[in-house]
Amino acid sequence: GAVVSQHPSWVICKSGTSVKIECRSLDFQATTMFWYRQFPKQSLMLMATSNEGSKATYEQGVEKDKFLINHASLTLSTLTVTSAHPEDSSFYICSVSAGATYNEQFFGPGTRLTVL
Amino acid sequence: AQSVTQPDIHITVSEGASLELRCNYSYGATPYLFWYVQSPGQGLQLLLKYFSGDTLVQGIKGFEAEFKRSQSSFNLRKPSVHWSDAAEYFCAVGSQGAQKLVFGQGTRLTINP
Numbered sequence: 001g002a003v004v005s006q007h008p009s010w011v012i013c014k015s016g017t018s019v020k021i022e023c024r025s026l027d028f029q030a031t032t033m034f035w036y037r038q039f040p041k042q043s044l045m046l047m048a049t050s051n052e053g054s055k056a057t058y059e060q061g062v063e064k065d066k067f068l069i070n071h072a073s074l075t076l077s078t079l080t081v082t083s084a085h086p087e088d089s090s091f092y093i094c095s096v097s098a099g100a101t102y103n104e105q106f107f108g109p110g111t112r113l114t115v116l
Numbered sequence: 117a118q119s120v121t122q123p124d125i126h127i128t129v130s131e132g133a134s135l136e137l138r139c140n141y142s143y144g145a146t147p148y149l150f151w152y153v154q155s156p157g158q159g160l161q162l163l164l165k166y167f168s169g170d171t172l173v174q175g176i177k178g179f180e181a182e183f184k185r186s187q188s189s190f191n192l193r194k195p196s197v198h199w200s201d202a203a204e205y206f207c208a209v210g211s212q213g214a215q216k217l218v219f220g221q222g223t224r225l226t227i228n229p
């Protein structure tokens with residue numbers, strides 16, 4: 001399967017600042033990537049679908065102006081949490097789609113965001 | 117709409133004992149089914165998947181799962197668990213052409229020595 005990395009693995013920031021999280025597909029050209037958030041002891045919640053060269057598709061209830069997604073190349077998607085607040089503290093995980101035929105996704109190791 | 121239910125939030129088994137984690141799905145067409153495992157603070161690793169064909173699928177780390185259409189289930193099994201199997205397990209369902217996955221709530225597995 002595809003190898004996916006995320007950077008940083010953890011970040012602490014002050015309330016009101018913006019944080020950028022990178023998701024890289026190291027050995028696979030990914031036209032589609034996904035961004036999830038996961039609260040402690042809970043399941044993954046899909047935030048948005050990131051498509052290379054086009055605008056991301058956000059799930060209902062996810063603020064697109066707060067969670068900016070850019071998928072400028074086939075190997076890199078970024079998630080920027082703008083004006084972060086403590087309630088944005090969470091574990092953010094990206095995944096790479098292996099294609100629409102089989103739905104398989106390969107996941108990154110996640111980024112722990114803590115907003116003080 | 118697709119949905120996935122994992123009835124057991126937390127399961128504890130003794131090392132060497134057998135394991136079965138339950139997963140029920142709701143989907144109108146033939147689903148694509150997955151089991152993922154997540155260690156604390158880590159991403160998800162695919163254990164196994166079912167698309168079509170043989171309803172008993174083998175995965176990594178000695179896991180297997182059986183697709184039962186009549187019961188809308190895709191339970192995960194392992195004949196003998198190891199302490200390293202302690203983790204969170206997620207069942208997920210997808211469909212051809214949709215790309216998105218819907219995840220269950222997860223089952224946390226604890227292993228007693």
